[in-house]
């Protein structure tokens with residue numbers, strides 16, 4: 525179940541050697557596994573990534589990083605879960621989450637479900653779902669945009685364009701181009717000029733890309749927390765309702781670790797130091813009038 529994973533590390537590319545050297549120092553400080561050769565320029569950089577133009581003057585590879593097609597990965601995960609006998613309900617809208625008579629209850633357009641516990645993992649929309657429990661989450665939408673273009677050749681691995689703040693991810697013969705951090709109340713509103721800005725920033729770096737035929741244009745809200753850490757754990761005052769959200773810019777990368785922590789919290793095996801670090805209580809405010817049922 526690899527979702528067409530590329531396991532060749534990430535290339536960070538920059539418009540100057542000085543820019544790359546500064547970034548490399550910061551990465552080394554973080555303990556990132558930098559590939560042999562350090563900062564690459566000229567032919568060495570061109571040989572490492574023939575898809576880039578001379579606009580990329582310097583770069584370096586960080587080893588042991590994977591990229592994949594998230595849609596394909598989720599489809600394969602769903603297939604595997606179905607084979608294991610898990611019931612997946614798709615296309616249903618959750619209208620309310622609550623606790624009743626020692627059970628968790630989820631009301632949806634496909635019916636009402638009751639269970640020992642429920643995990644709310646609805647990204648930025650988790651805010652609305654727990655508001656019904658009288659809890660206000662400090663979570664804001666940091667919107668990003670992406671689209672795909674045909675490129676010949678496509679990059680051989682994920683390329684992070686440091687100065688442009690754009691990420692190029694190879695997906696078959698196309699490349700997914702993603703970027704932007706737009707803070708806005710409406711998580712769904714699509715602004716064309718944001719896509720145009722990404723095109724303008726990335727165009728000087730990618731050789732033979734068809735910028736006149738953008739496909740799969742998309743806007744999505746990253747669930748951003750004030751301290752940059754996810755919210756994983758029980759909703760304050762509600763022992764049967766857990767949150768798994770607030771993964772900021774790294775929801776896919778952090779998903780397996782989050783899954784393990786959620787499982788540990790449900791079985792009672794979670795490391796207390798770890799669970800207290802991500803406890804949603806630090807970003808949650810309870811409405812006393814709701815808790816006492818005045819508005820409910």
Ligand SMILES: Cc1cc2nc3c(=O)[nH]c(=O)nc-3n(C[C@H](O)[C@H](O)[C@H](O)COP(=O)(O)OP(=O)(O)OC[C@H]3O[C@@H](n4cnc5c(N)ncnc54)[C@H](O)[C@@H]3O)c2cc1C
Pocket residue numbers: 616617618619645646647648649650667668669670702703743744745746747768769770771772773774775776777778
């Ligand atoms: C342009 C862009 C590029 C990114 N690149 C990366 C990357 O390279 N690596 C990485 O790790 N992360 C990346 N991220 C961040 C990542 O996408 C997020 O951190 C991640 O999607 C958060 O996952 P989530 O499951 O919490 O929320 P979401 O992915 O937002 O999923 C929430 C789901 O809940 C559903 N939902 C909401 N309300 C309801 C309801 N009432 N009833 C039923 N369903 C509901 C929504 O439809 C949605 O499917 C990127 C984000 C953007 C925008």
